Amino acid sequence: MTERVAILISGGGSNMAALIDSMAEEGHPAEPVLVVSNNPEAGGLEKARDRGVETAVVDHRTFHGDRAAFEDALHERLEEAAPDILCLAGFMRILDEPFVARWDGRMLNIHPSLLPKYPGLDTHGRALRAGDAEAGCTVHEVTSELDGGPILGQARVPVRSDDTPDTLAARVLEKEHILYPRVLRRFAKGEKSPIFCS
């Protein structure tokens, strides 16, 4: 049985594109059914449409700070597509507990650090300021703890002495595009043990 996957984005959607492209591979256990953005200007919307995937916008700004109403509308739109798995891919809104509970065990996120190090923002700047020898990215299940759910996969990159947050982010992003599809393929088959790659 093919698992139905919906993807939430806010921006450029390069991880989303990598996920969609990977699901086109022969014998893949999942298929993309919907991409939703909270940002009508998100460049990823066009990338999804170019790939023949249905898109929708649920603009958080129209809810004037009523996060519960935004999340209800998001949930309603998602339900129409009946996804089995929800992937957050550069989705820049914090989701509250009731929404997270509805997708318990079915929602994944990619975060640009080696969690549990550096949850939240500015991960690359923080890694550089700490003098870390390596950085990386993590795919994890989403729970109500910010960037805190069970780890499903991690990829590491060495930090270079001349790295800036931008150069490090670019190298980590390349790894994200490999790691997230690998984890999704496994997750869609029910495999939740973590994978670690360099």
Ligand code: GRF
């Ligand atoms: C990625 O670094 C992701 O880890 C982070 O936001 C960035 C999104 O990039 N959460 P994209 O929209 O997938 O290109």
